[in-house]
Amino acid sequence: MNVTLRQLRVFTAVYRTRSITRAAGELGITQSAASLLIQQLEAQLGVKLFDRSTRSVQPTLAADEAFAAAERMLSDAQGLSRRMRDLAQARAGRVAFLASAGTASALLPMVLAKFRASHPDIEIDMRDVAADDLVPRLSATDAEFAIGSVEGEFADITVETLTSGRLSAIGRRTADFAARRSLTWDELAQWPTIAMRSETRIRMQIDQALSAQGKRLDPTYEVTLINTALAMTAQGLGLAILPATMLPADQFPTLIARPLVRPALTRPVSLLQRQGRTLSPAAQAFVATARTVLAGRTTPPSG
Template identity: 40%
Template sequence: MNVNLRQVRAFVAVYRLGSVTRAAQQLNLTQAAVSLLLRQFEETLGVRLFDRTTRRLTPTQAALDALPVAQEVLDGVERLVNGARGMREKRLGRFGFAASTSAAAALMAPMLQRFRERYPEVEAVMQDRPPERIVEAVLMDEVEFAIGTPDRRTAAVELTPLIQDRLCVICRADSPLAQRRHLRWRELKEVPTISGSRRNPIRAVIDETLAESGQHFVPTHEADYVATSLAMTLQGLGVSVLPSYLVGPQHRRDLAAVPLVGPAVPRTLYAVVKRGHQLSPAAQAFVELLVGGVARPAAGLARAGGAGAGPVGVSPQADARWNTEATKAIHNPSTSR
C-alpha cells in the first residue's frame, strides 16, 4: 500500500467541502491534480469513496468510515510538526542531565529556576550523581549531558568549561584568615583543616599537585561530602579546602574564600557530552544558560565580618584586587605557583 499525505489531504478536503473545485482552491492545486490524488487514493484503498454525478459528489459508506482515521493522520502529522518546531524554538521538550552531588547542591537550583522562567514548557530533569558516575551516565545514554569535574579524561566525551576556579581556603567570614589576600599550602599546617579522604577526587588532585612541588597535605578532618565540610567550618572546627563555587547560596554571607597559592590548584567545572552526540535544542539552551550564568566562581560570598557581599567569594582585602589578579590566576593557574 502506497498512501501519501497529499492523497489523504485531498480526500479530507473534498469530503469537508463537498467539491473538487473548492478543495483545489483550499489546497492551492488544480482541479485535475485533486481529482488525480483522489482517484489514486481510491485505487490504493480498493474502494469507492464518492458517488459522482454531474452536479455533486456524495460520500460513500467507505468514505464515512475512512474520514475519522484520515483526519487523525493529518492531526498527528500537525502535532508532530508543531512539536518539532516547538523543540527547535525551545518552547517544548524534555531532557535529562546529571550533576555531581556537590555541584547540584551549590549551583543547580537557581539555574533550573531561571531556565523554567525562560522556557516554561520545557521540562529539565536533573539527577544528582556521585562525581565518579557522571561520565558513566553520559556514556550509557542515561542523560543527555552531565555537570561536574571528571576524575579522569576520556576521548569518549567532550568537555565544555563552565567555571574555571581553583582550590581555596573556605573559612568563616569573621575568621582572621578572611583578611588574607591569599594563603600558601604550607601555612595550613598551622590551622585545623577539613578535606576529603584519599578516595575523594578533590583530595586526589591536591595530593598529585603538591607532590610535584615536594609538599604534603594531611587534613585534620576528612569529610567527603561538601555539606559536612562546610557545616564543620561554620562551627569553627576548621577551614575547608574546596573550590569556591561549591559554597552554596545559603552560606555565602557567612563564609569567605581565600585563594590557595604556591601552587595554585585549578578546579574546572564542565558540561560533559558524549562525543558525537548533538544536544537537543532545549538541552543546548540549558548548557548555554549555564555558561553565561555560573561563570563567576561563588559570586556573592560574604565579606569578612558580615560587611556584605563582595564581587566574588573572597575576603574584603582581596576584593579590590581579586578581579585583576586572582581571576587571572584562575584562568592561568601557573602564574600563582
C-alpha cells in the same frame, strides 16, 4: 504508488465541504488538481469515495469510514510536526545528564533554577554519580552529557572546561581572615580546617599536589558532602578547603573565599559529550545556560 497525505488532505476537505471546488479553494490548489487527487485516492483504495455529478458531491459509506482514519492520520502528522517543532525550540522535551556529586550539589542548583525559569516545560533528569563513574556511565546510559571534574582524555568523548575554580579557604568574614588576599597552604595551620574525605576526588587532587611538594593537609574535620563543609564553616567551626566555585554566595552570604597558593591549585568543571552525537535541543539549551551561569563564576587565573 501509495496513498499520500496530500490525497488525504484533499479527501477530508472534500468530505467536509461536499464540494471539490470549495475544498480546492481551502487548500489553495485548483479545482482540477483536487479532482485529480480524489480520483487517484479512489484508484489507490479501489473504492468509490464520492458519488459526484456536476451538481453534488456525496460521500459514499466507504468515505464515511475512510474519513475517520484520514482525520486521525492528518492530526497525527500535525501533532508530529508540532511536537518536533517544540523539541527543536526546546519548548518541550527532556534533558538527561550526569553530574558528579560535588557539582550536582554545589554548582548545578543555580543552573537548574535559571534553566527551569526559562524552560519550564522541559523535564530534567540529573543523575549524580561518583566522579569516576562519569565517563563510563556517559558511554553506557542515555545521558546526553555529563558535568564534573575529570582529568585526561577519553576516546569518543570531548571534554570542555566550563569554569575553573581555584582551591580556596572558605571562612566567615572575620577581620583577620577577610584581610587576607590569599593564604598559603602552610598558613592554614593557624585555623581549624574542614576538608573533604580522602576518598573524594577533590581531596585526592589536593593530597597528590601537596605531597609532591613534601607538604600535607591535616584537616580538623573531614566530611563527605560539600554542603556539610559549608554549613560547618558558617557555624564558625573552621575554614573549608574547597574550590571557590563551590561556594554559593546567595546561600551562604556570610562566607568568603580566599585562594590558597603555593601551590595554587585549580579544579576545572568540565562538560563531557559523546563525540559525534548531537545534543537534543533541550540539552543544548541547558548547556548554554550552564555555560553562561558558570562562566560568571570562573576564578581569574591569577589574583
